[in-house]
Amino acid sequence: MFDNVFGIHEQALLLHGQRLSVLANNMANVDTPNYKARDIDFAEVLGNTDGGAALPMTMTNSAHMALTDGGLPAGEVKYRNPFQASLDGNTVEMPVEQAAFAENNVRYQASLNFINSDIADLKYAIAGQ
Amino acid sequence: MSLFNIFNVSGSALNAETVRLNTTASNMANAESVNGDPSKVYRARQPVFQTMMDQSDLDSDGDDSSAGVRVLGVVESTTPPIARYEPGNPQANKDGYIYMSNVNAVEEMTNMLSANRAFATNIDAINTARDLLLKTISMGH
Numbered sequence: 001m002f003d004n005v006f007g008i009h010e011q012a013l014l015l016h017g018q019r020l021s022v023l024a025n026n027m028a029n030v031d032t033p034n035y036k037a038r039d040i041d042f043a044e045v046l047g048n049t050d051g052g053a054a055l056p057m058t059m060t061n062s063a064h065m066a067l068t069d070g071g072l073p074a075g076e077v078k079y080r081n082p083f084q085a086s087l088d089g090n091t092v093e094m095p096v097e098q099a100a101f102a103e104n105n106v107r108y109q110a111s112l113n114f115i116n117s118d119i120a121d122l123k124y125a126i127a128g129q
Numbered sequence: 130m131s132l133f134n135i136f137n138v139s140g141s142a143l144n145a146e147t148v149r150l151n152t153t154a155s156n157m158a159n160a161e162s163v164n165g166d167p168s169k170v171y172r173a174r175q176p177v178f179q180t181m182m183d184q185s186d187l188d189s190d191g192d193d194s195s196a197g198v199r200v201l202g203v204v205e206s207t208t209p210p211i212a213r214y215e216p217g218n219p220q221a222n223k224d225g226y227i228y229m230s231n232v233n234a235v236e237e238m239t240n241m242l243s244a245n246r247a248f249a250t251n252i253d254a255i256n257t258a259r260d261l262l263l264k265t266i267s268m269g270h
Contacts, residue, residue, distance in 0.1 A: 013265075014131075017131045017132045017261075018131045020131070020132060020135065020257075020258065020261070021131040021132065021134045021135055021138065023254075024134075024135040024138050024139050024251075024254045024258070025138050025196040025197070027139070027142070027247075027250050027251060027254055028138045028139055028141060028142035028145075028196070028197055028198050028251060028254075029142075029178070029180050029196065029198050030247050030250075031145075031146075031149070031178050031198075031243065031244075031247060032178040032179060032180050032198055033177070033178070035180050094246075094250065098250065101254065101257070105257050105261065108261055109261070109264065112261075112264055112265060112268065115268060115269075116268060116269060119268070119269040120269075123269075
C-alpha cells in the first residue's frame with residue numbers, strides 16, 4: 001500500500017543528489033587542463049522510470065511479474081557542449097555550472113517539500129486528528 | 130549517497146586551490162630575488178592540476194560520477210631570467226651582471242584572483258550540500 005506513496009519524488013531526490021555531485025565535480029575541476037564538463041540529462045532519465053511511463057503495464061495473468069522500480073535509475077553522465085571552449089581543453093564554464101547548481105538545489109528542496117507534505121498527510125491520516 | 134561525495138570533491142578542490150595560492154605567494158615574495166648565476170635565480174612556479182577519478186564509485190554504466198582534483202606537480206617557468214648590469218651589487222658576477230627572477234606580477238595577480246573565486250565557489254558548494262543534507266535528515270519532522 002505504501003510502496004509508491006511518495007510517487008516520483010523518491011527517485012527525483014536521489015537523481016538530484018547525483019546531479020549535484022556531478023556539478024560539484026565540474027566546479028572542482030574548473031582549472032584542470034583537458035577536463036570535460038559533465039551533466040545528467042534529467043528529463044531523459046526520469047522518462048525512463050516507471051513514473052514517467054504514459055501507459056503502465058497491467059498484469060492479466062498470475063505468472064506475470066510485477067514491474068518494480070529497481071531502485072535508483074542510473075543517471076547517465078554525459079559531456080556538455082561548451083559555449084566557448086578554452087585553450088587548455090577545459091570545457092567547464094563557471095556561470096553555467098553555478099546556474100545549474102542553484103536550479104538543482106531548488107528542485108531538490110521542492111522534491112523534499114513534496115515528500116514532507118506526503119509524510120504530514122500520512123501522519124494526519126494515522127492519528128486521525 | 131552522492132551528496133556526501135561533494136564534501137570530498139569540493140574539499141579536494143579547496144586543497145588544490147590552496148596549493149595554487151601558496152605558489153602565488155611564493156612567487157610574489159621572490160619577485161625581486163636576484164642572483165649572479167642565471168641557473169640559480171628563482172623561477173616562477175605553477176601547480177598543475179589533474180582530475181582524480183574515484184574507481185570505487187562507478188555507477189551501472191561504468192561512468193564515475195565522483196571525481197576530484199589533485200595537484201600533479203609544481204612546474205617552474207622556462208622564461209629566461211632578465212639580466213641587468215649592476216656592478217655594485219654584491220651578488221653580481223664577474224662581468225657585473227645580476228639576474229632577476231622571471232616572476233610576472235600581473236600573471237600572479239590574475240592567478241590569485243582566479244584561485245580566490247574558485248575557492249569561494251567550492252565553499253558555496255559544500256555549504257549547499259550541508260544545508261540539503263540537514264534538511265534531508267529532518268525529513269518528516
